[in-house]
Amino acid sequence: MSSGPAAPDWPAAPQALPRHQGPAEGLPLHDSATLRRWEAEAARGLPPHALMARAGAAVARLGRALAPHARQVWVLAGAGNNGGDGLVAARLLQAAGLRVRVWLAAEPASGDARWALAQARAAGLAVLPGGPPQPPADLGPDDLVIDALLGLGLSADRAPAGPVAAAMDALDRLPAGILAVDLPSGLIADTGGCAGRAVRARWTLSLLGLKPGLWTAAGRDHAGAIWHEDLGAPAPAEATTPRLLDAPACAGRWPQRPHAAHKGSQGDLWAVGGAAGLSGAIELAARAGLAAGAGRIHAVRLDPAAAPPSHPALMSRTPQALQGEALARATVVAGCGGGAAIGAWLPALIHGAPRLLLDADALNALAADPALAQALRLRRTSAVLTPHPLEAARLLGCTTEAVQADRLAAVRQLAQRYGAMVVLKGSGSVLAAPDGRCAINASGNAALASGGTGDVLAGWIGGLWAQGLDAWDALRLGVWSHGAAADAWQADRGPGQPLDALRLIEALQDLPRR
Ligand SMILES: NC(=O)C1=CN([C@@H]2O[C@H](COP(=O)(O)OP(=O)(O)OC[C@H]3O[C@@H](n4cnc5c(N)ncnc54)[C@H](O)[C@@H]3O)[C@@H](O)[C@H]2O)[C@@H](O)CC1
Numbered sequence: 442m443s444s445g446p447a448a449p450d451w452p453a454a455p456q457a458l459p460r461h462q463g464p465a466e467g468l469p470l471h472d473s474a475t476l477r478r479w480e481a482e483a484a485r486g487l488p489p490h491a492l493m494a495r496a497g498a499a500v501a502r503l504g505r506a507l508a509p510h511a512r513q514v515w516v517l518a519g520a521g522n523n524g525g526d527g528l529v530a531a532r533l534l535q536a537a538g539l540r541v542r543v544w545l546a547a548e549p550a551s552g553d554a555r556w557a558l559a560q561a562r563a564a565g566l567a568v569l570p571g572g573p574p575q576p577p578a579d580l581g582p583d584d585l586v587i588d589a590l591l592g593l594g595l596s597a598d599r600a601p602a603g604p605v606a607a608a609m610d611a612l613d614r615l616p617a618g619i620l621a622v623d624l625p626s627g628l629i630a631d632t633g634g635c636a637g638r639a640v641r642a643r644w645t646l647s648l649l650g651l652k653p654g655l656w657t658a659a660g661r662d663h664a665g666a667i668w669h670e671d672l673g674a675p676a677p678a679e680a681t682t683p684r685l686l687d688a689p690a691c692a693g694r695w696p697q698r699p700h701a702a703h704k705g706s707q708g709d710l711w712a713v714g715g716a717a718g719l720s721g722a723i724e725l726a727a728r729a730g731l732a733a734g735a736g737r738i739h740a741v742r743l744d745p746a747a748a749p750p751s752h753p754a755l756m757s758r759t760p761q762a763l764q765g766e767a768l769a770r771a772t773v774v775a776g777c778g779g780g781a782a783i784g785a786w787l788p789a790l791i792h793g794a795p796r797l798l799l800d801a802d803a804l805n806a807l808a809a810d811p812a813l814a815q816a817l818r819l820r821r822t823s824a825v826l827t828p829h830p831l832e833a834a835r836l837l838g839c840t841t842e843a844v845q846a847d848r849l850a851a852v853r854q855l856a857q858r859y860g861a862m863v864v865l866k867g868s869g870s871v872l873a874a875p876d877g878r879c880a881i882n883a884s885g886n887a888a889l890a891s892g893g894t895g896d897v898l899a900g901w902i903g904g905l906w907a908q909g910l911d912a913w914d915a916l917r918l919g920v921w922s923h924g925a926a927a928d929a930w931q932a933d934r935g936p937g938q939p940l941d942a943l944r945l946i947e948a949l950q951d952l953p954r955r
């Protein structure tokens with residue numbers, strides 16, 4: 442990375458997340474209240490403006506590394522401290538020899554940002570607040586744009602209007618890559634929602650801590666590649682902080698396969714569903730369980746008229762076979778293509794299956810019957826629920842929009858209400874356990890937005906769980922690797938191609954188990 446002008450507290454190079462060596466359970470994600478506390482505590486121990494100086498220096502340094510051929514930089518700064526960070530970066534980039542233009546939304550509101558503006562002006566930058574946001578006419582694809590309009594101080598309940606909205610319009614149409622300071626402007630740090638609209642950045646440098654909203658809901662579409670700079674300020678200890686579920690957080694978590702393994706030692710997976718016309722779903726779940734490595738896979742058709750599984754390694758069963766000893770040993774994945782018929786079998790499964798995952802129609806049956814929900818809460822062993830947002834809304838008795846508006850809150854509420862481990866699926870799947878553990882999945886992409894990939898997820902998690910993993914580990918590993926397989930598949934082909942469910946199972950089999 443090239444070096445800029447000497448700065449007294451020039452920070453170490455920001456960290457690109459894919460190379461991180463974070464804690465085994467995953468990097469912590471901090472909500473905005475914690476970040477505000479963190480910032481205030483850090484500022485107390487430092488000279489005035491030091492945090493902003495470090496933040497701006499980190500932005501400048503990363504900007505030069507990401508756009509090494511840039512000849513000019515356009516910085517769009519808001520009136521808050523996010524804008525202050527941008528002004529510091531603008532001054533340093535100019536000192537490093539780049540042609541820098543700054544657009545400032547309004548006269549700065551805070552002491553830190555006023556200091557940054559005074560420094561920028563003293564360095565010769567012409568910065569006048571207001572005026573139309575006009576990009577430099579000759580801004581090219583190699584040049585750099587810095588989005589420092591809004592950060593953590595965004596008021597989420599009002600859509601940006603006036604000059605800030607005009608600046609966001611200008612950012613929509615630029616050839617150059619956009620580096621967002623702290624957050625893409627308009628993105629809500631805690632939820633990944635947008636305050637009406639948000640900037641689409643190519644890169645985001647998250648300051649102090651990482652924010653949950655960068656990874657879920659609209660976050661992935663707006664943040665681009667995420668970088669991190671902790672500004673040298675130690676993080677506060679937060680016991681229940683959500684964790685980022687990524688490759689390092691899953692390393693070494695795969696089920697062991699001793700040399701003397703045999704099919705009886707690798708677990709029995711029962712996939713229960715297959716109502717008439719819906720037998721494909723149960724076959725996908727069963728095939729995914731087989732690919733995960735479960736020893737014996739039983740596909741239970743609830744309707745005898747449903748087509749039997751076509752894969753020769755799957756055992757076709759009636760629901761009556763799943764009782765007594767067989768049930769007591771089973772890992773059960775219930776509900777994929779289950780139709781209304783699954784409801785009648787759920788009391789016995791909730792009571793008798795030591796490891797139980799409920800998906801699709803089993804979730805709909807659960808949402809409709811309070812007695813089932815009560816039975817689930819009374820279970821002594823773990824259960825896993827895998828709703829997509831509409832199923833989650835049914836389980837919570839609210840709208841899909843309400844679920845999506847705060848996915849972390851929704852998944853935590855589900856885990857509490859049903860006494861189960863839950864994954865709320867979709868872009869940036871969120872996971873929660875009844876004891877408060879929580880995670881956001883960093884893997885996966887829109888290639889997964891095709892029918893049947895959720896059935897594959899259910900069977901894949903079940904197949905991992907059947908091999909002796911603890912429920913939370915199976916859920917974490919299952920969700921992350923499901924997304925990672927889609928990422929590996931997409932890496933070979935570029936974005937835009939959907940991944941069908943059978944190919945997804947092949948991609949899961951191809952994924953290295955490290
Ligand atoms: N004070 C410091 O030393 C540090 C500040 N930091 C930076 O400071 C940022 C937070 O700064 P602030 O609290 O000043 O907040 P912001 O700069 O994110 O936003 C506040 C400004 O945006 C306006 N605004 C808020 N919601 C809006 C909306 N919906 N539409 C239009 N305008 C809106 C406000 O009126 C105000 O002018 C962080 O994101 C980070 O970039 C970090 O660099 C850490 C150090």
Ligand SMILES: Nc1ncnc2c1ncn2[C@@H]1O[C@H](COP(=O)(O)OP(=O)(O)O)[C@@H](O)[C@H]1O
Pocket residue numbers: 801829866867868869870884885886887888889890891892893894895896897898923
């Ligand atoms: N845009 C996306 N980004 C990441 N993952 C996605 C996206 N769209 C769908 N998925 C994943 O694909 C799977 C779809 O599951 P689901 O909606 O239950 O589909 P189905 O019922 O057809 O099997 C889930 O694991 C979900 O997280």
Ligand SMILES: [K+]
Pocket residue numbers: 523588589590591592621622623624625626
């Ligand atoms: K920003």
